[in-house]
Amino acid sequence: MLLKVLLGLLCGVTASVAGGDEAQQGPLPLLMVSFDGFRADYLQRFPMPNLKLLYSQGVLVEQLTNVFITKTFPNHYTLVTGLYAESHGIVASNMYDPVSHKHFHAGQDQDPMWWSKAQPLWITALDSGYKTAAMMWPGSDVLISSRTPTHFLPYDFNVTFRQRIGNVTKWLLGNEKEPGVKFAALYWEEPDRSGHKYGPENTAVMTKVLKEVDDNIGLLVSKLKYNGLWGRINVIITSDHGMAQLSTERLIRLDDCIHPDDYTLVDSSPVAALIPHKDPKTLFTLLRTCHAHMTAYLKSDIPDRLHYRNNERIQPIILVADEGWSIVQRGNTLSRMGDHGYDNTLPSMHPFMAAAGPSFREGYRISNLKSVDIYPLMCHLLSVPPQPNNGSLSQARCLLAAEACGDLTLVISLVLGILLVLATIILLFRWRRNYRQSRSQPFQRLQVDDDEEPLFE
Ligand SMILES: *[C@@H]1O[C@H](CO)[C@@H](O)[C@H](O)[C@H]1NC(C)=O
Ligand SMILES: *[C@@H]1O[C@H](CO)[C@@H](O)[C@H](O)[C@H]1NC(C)=O
Ligand SMILES: [Zn+2]
Numbered sequence: 137m138l139l140k141v142l143l144g145l146l147c148g149v150t151a152s153v154a155g156g157d158e159a160q161q162g163p164l165p166l167l168m169v170s171f172d173g174f175r176a177d178y179l180q181r182f183p184m185p186n187l188k189l190l191y192s193q194g195v196l197v198e199q200l201t202n203v204f205i206t207k208t209f210p211n212h213y214t215l216v217t218g219l220y221a222e223s224h225g226i227v228a229s230n231m232y233d234p235v236s237h238k239h240f241h242a243g244q245d246q247d248p249m250w251w252s253k254a255q256p257l258w259i260t261a262l263d264s265g266y267k268t269a270a271m272m273w274p275g276s277d278v279l280i281s282s283r284t285p286t287h288f289l290p291y292d293f294n295v296t297f298r299q300r301i302g303n304v305t306k307w308l309l310g311n312e313k314e315p316g317v318k319f320a321a322l323y324w325e326e327p328d329r330s331g332h333k334y335g336p337e338n339t340a341v342m343t344k345v346l347k348e349v350d351d352n353i354g355l356l357v358s359k360l361k362y363n364g365l366w367g368r369i370n371v372i373i374t375s376d377h378g379m380a381q382l383s384t385e386r387l388i389r390l391d392d393c394i395h396p397d398d399y400t401l402v403d404s405s406p407v408a409a410l411i412p413h414k415d416p417k418t419l420f421t422l423l424r425t426c427h428a429h430m431t432a433y434l435k436s437d438i439p440d441r442l443h444y445r446n447n448e449r450i451q452p453i454i455l456v457a458d459e460g461w462s463i464v465q466r467g468n469t470l471s472r473m474g475d476h477g478y479d480n481t482l483p484s485m486h487p488f489m490a491a492a493g494p495s496f497r498e499g500y501r502i503s504n505l506k507s508v509d510i511y512p513l514m515c516h517l518l519s520v521p522p523q524p525n526n527g528s529l530s531q532a533r534c535l536l537a538a539e540a541c542g543d544l545t546l547v548i549s550l551v552l553g554i555l556l557v558l559a560t561i562i563l564l565f566r567w568r569r570n571y572r573q574s575r576s577q578p579f580q581r582l583q584v585d586d587d588e589e590p591l592f593e
Contacts, residue, residue: 167320168321173329204442371492394423
């Protein structure tokens with residue numbers, strides 16, 4: 137506790153010193169890139185020389201604890217809001233809103249009502265007078281608080297990475313008429329697409345796919361260097377979730393337990409959302425014992441740690457499959473070899489984060505960070521007042537060059553450790569002296585008595 141307070145004080149002091157410089161020049165631009173479905177352990181399993189070079193000059197968070205459910209849209213909105221899914225409102229890829237009676241399907245919907253419970257950084261930063269850009273990031277082409285980022289392109293699968301980064305670089309540079317953007321977010325579909333199709337354990341295919349991802353990171357760095365931006369920009373490379381291997385033997389068939397006419401399936405696997413047509417308790421009783429590898433929750437009993445309860449778009453019954461298991465209905469079979477959405481404590485669901493640029497430390501790594509903490513980190517880097525969020529800067533600030541918390545922790549621990557040892561030694565000495573005095577006094581008196589006794593005899 138004391139350590140935390142001291143650390144906070146020291147961090148605060150270094151931060152305000154650094155803040156003075158930044159205020160004069162304005163913050164550096166920030167580019168966040170997400171490679172969808174980049175499971176944290178791909179970094180150990182595949183070579184990725186460009187990515188490794190990038191974080192050897194910057195920082196690496198080996199695993200990000202993302203939010204439940206570990207799906208693309210919920211987690212991409214978390215990265216730019218710092219909110220759990222229940223608070224930002226994008227609670228799944230397929231949703232039903234009982235208030236408006238509307239349905240949502242990821243990628244096919246631009247209705248602002250789904251996104252309006254939160255405000256992404258590309259909107260908030262506009263209020264600080266900055267230009268912003270978002271390239272195909274989920275939500276970037278939607279009017280949120282009646283606004284979009286200054287620049288964006290509507291989602292188009294056919295636009296190559298080279299074209300996306302080409303446009304983003306243009307937006308970062310600006311021109312005579314318009315200054316460059318301060319914040320840009322860029323989305324890329326791989327390795328998620330191939331992870332689903334072939335499964336993360338298909339080493340031959342994933343080797344090829346991750347080489348392409350790494351080539352894109354190389355392209356990004358050389359594009360920034362060519363345009364004189366590298367070294368004058370902070371870059372975060374991250375992802376939304378990992379990927380688990382599926383198998384045709386690991387199927388949970390809902391039809392074995394409940395009749396398909398008795399409920400509506402809003403979202404299916406690996407987290408199913410059900411609206412019962414009759415009494416929820418009856419359906420729940422059948423589902424609770426349906427399959428050893430599936431956990432059924434009534435909405436009110438969803439564990440606190442999942443932060444997945446407090447939203448009307450979360451349906452009355454939620455089914456969560458164990459890692460690698462799929463929930464199917466109406467005799468459907470498996471059409472994919474990899475999936476995500478499972479419990480966010482599973483390492484296979486975790487993505488990573490790497491970052492480089494003048495504001496980050498060099499060659500520093502930490503094992504874990506929460507993905508909700510990235511939003512306050514980005515606000516800090518941009519000097520943008522954060523919206524209310526579920527993240528904190530306390531851990532993330534140690535990634536920053538101006539903070540050097542890791543070293544401070546060591547120094548302070550050493551100093552405190554030495555103080556503690558000294559205090560213990562002093563106390564021991566005092567205690568021993570007191571103990572000796574109190575024990576030796578009767579003897580002294582006895583001796584005196586002894587001495588005196590002969591006088592009496
Ligand atoms: C920007 O993206 C469009 C596709 O929407 C592409 O035709 C164009 O070449 C890109 N611009 C750059 C500079 O890469
Ligand atoms: C997350 O943040 C929002 C906005 O401040 C807040 O309403 C919500 O209670 C927070 N959730 C948790 C679990 O703290
Ligand atoms: Zn996916």
